[in-house]
């Protein structure tokens with residue numbers, strides 16, 4: 125049990141780790157997702173949200189969740205990251221859970237949170253503040269990159285109406301919604317194009333209203349989970365590299381004994397622990413500090429993951445460059461994490477804005 | 485927070501004023517040679533009021549402050565602009581080592597001087613031929629009746645010019661090499677056999693020194709542990725260096741960072757997108773360091789050595805060196821002018837931070853340590869001893 129975790133966290137870590145690594149199976153898991161062409165693994169999601177009961181790890185107990193908050197979610201995401209297990213957890217159990225819990229009305233919460241926790245429904249979040257237009261109570265617009273949109277049973281949408289931001293839930297199966305899976309550089313994460321075609325607002329169950337700034341804060345805070353995914357993936361890349369380095373010999377000695385090699389590994393470790401500290405700090409930050417801590421966690425962890433995954437390929441030599449060896453999946457995930465859910469340069473800019481006091 | 489911290493806050497407000505005002509935010513590394521008399525006075529004032537050694541156990545005259553309290557203590561100190569403490573080597577490095585390994589008599593003899601802020605210590609480890617390879621110590625100690633007699637040379641000894649005592653590692657057993665046969669001795673600096681010569685640094689100041697030992701003496705009871713234990717104790721002391729003492733430094737870093745932000749706002753550098761990104765990155769690093777320290781200290785609190793502890797030194801050192809470079813870039817061309825012929829605080833930061841990645845184990849040595857101890861990679865080969 126290491127700070128800042130408790131025994132409860134350790135227990136779920138053990139359960140999820142064993143399960144996720146069995147799924148990973150030396151790279152067979154991600155390869156299967158690639159082969160399936162769907163960008164996610166439905167069976168794995170059913171197991172994680174059903175048997176393992178992890179979809180509601182951060183949902184409060186009164187709504188049927190485990191009540192383990194950001195830290196609990198960090199544990200699950202680290203293990204998902206370390207296995208590249210492609211499931212819509214970060215959507216349903218992450219961003220949608222947070223929007224409902226932090227901005228939802230009482231009825232919105234009790235209507236959806238228990239069903240997310242039990243794995244009955246799987247919403248993804250579609251931000252439509254600028255993408256949607258509303259004409260005579262029907263909503264239209266296109267969102268080109270919705271993570272796990274093709275896995276969603278519902279969409280939690282945000283849209284601007286009469287100066288206010290409304291939050292609502294709509295069934296994914298609505299005939300006025302079209303979901304089109306995209307082909308992606310990172311083959312283990314699904315991104316879908318979602319088209320809303322004169323969706324009647326009567327079909328949208330409003331679960332809250334808010335303003336842009338507040339919504340953006342909550343969305344940014346939910347990216348602590350993504351930072352944790354980076355930490356898990358980066359740790360795995362380092363582990364894979366250290367194992368290889370101990371076995372592979374050149375010049376009649378293990379490559380792990382060359383100082384240039386050791387120092388590169390040390391730098392990977394530093395970046396990894398840096399990301400870990402930033403992520404854990406954000407998970408335990410007080411509400412007032414959380415947005416900033418989450419922005420920091422996201423940029424630091426995404427930078428670290430990308431560097432470490434790239435270094436891991438370099439330190440493997442030719443084999444690291446093959447499709448058969450699983451490192452490329454991590455490398456592509458790391459790449460994706462730098463630009464989706466808020467890019468790294470946007471993150472640094474937002475942090476700078478806060479420092480210089482000209483935040484929007 | 486706790487009553488202890490509130491009391492300290494009040495005490496600082498009431499006592500860090502008047503003549504001490506001129507020390508506000510000063511005496512950080514690179515600036516440690518300033519106003520020595522006033523700084524001794526400040527150290528004594530802290531000591532008299534019981535604010536030295538608050539983290540030591542109560543039975544040794546400390547206040548048994550918890551980890552959270554120590555963090556808060558250092559934050560309060562920095563918030564009031566408290567100056568760099570010339571007693572820190574004694575308080576945060578030597579005293580914990582003494583408490584862990586010293587005899588009751590040694591504790592009774594040396595702890596009060598540290599606690600009262602009347603006796604300052606320095607660290608006599610490095611020698612001309614024992615830097616990164618510290619185990620290559622050549623300074624000799626031989627027993628002459630009731631006394632150890634020491635001959636040899638130490639170098640880069642910080643603050644020796646101001647200190648009362650030095651703890652020295654020396655080779656006591658003739659013919660031993662490496663980590664064997666070493667002793668850890670406590671020696672008074674003011675004696676005929678010791679000669680201290682300041683070395684001028686990159687910053688034009690002289691905070692470190694050469695220390696020559698020519699039949700210098702200490703009582704045989706002034707040895708911590710036994711003959712042959714020197715290495716173990718020297719290393720234990722370095723372990724404390726990684727611990728709580730980084731917390732105070734954290735706040736110094738925060739103050740430095742804020743002064744750079746302030747300057748960037750004043751001189752317009754804040755509008756330069758590259759500078760903004762670098763400042764944002766530096767800010768992230770500051771937050772990361774705080775959390776890493778907490779993780780390490782929490783583990784230490786439960787008697788564990790956590791792996792991330794190995795990255796603290798190289799992380800803060802590199803961060804701080806980068807901050808120095810950033811400071812100069814924020815100053816822009818003005819960085820080239822010494823106003824009134826004096827180095828500004830940011831010049832000092834820039835110049836002195838070049839040493840952060842050298843002392844206390846260079847960045848290269850830190851990477852070796854991480855690779856070997858945190859990651860379990862093969863050890864570096866050694867040459868044959870000459």
Ligand SMILES: Cc1cc2nc3c(=O)[nH]c(=O)nc-3n(C[C@H](O)[C@H](O)[C@H](O)COP(=O)(O)OP(=O)(O)OC[C@H]3O[C@@H](n4cnc5c(N)ncnc54)[C@H](O)[C@@H]3O)c2cc1C
Pocket residue numbers: 606607608609610611612614615616617639640641642643692839842843844845846847848849852864
């Ligand atoms: C400002 C300052 C204050 C100091 N204060 C004190 C003090 O109070 N007390 C004290 O005892 N000492 C003190 N030191 C000394 C400090 O600990 C040493 O300078 C440091 O350990 C490096 O030793 P060295 O200078 O002999 O360099 P060397 O060990 O000769 O190193 C030279 C270069 O070689 C590299 N190198 C060495 N070995 C390896 C290796 N195995 N692998 C890869 N690269 C290697 C180093 O990284 C460095 O870049 C201080 C130093 C400074 C700069």
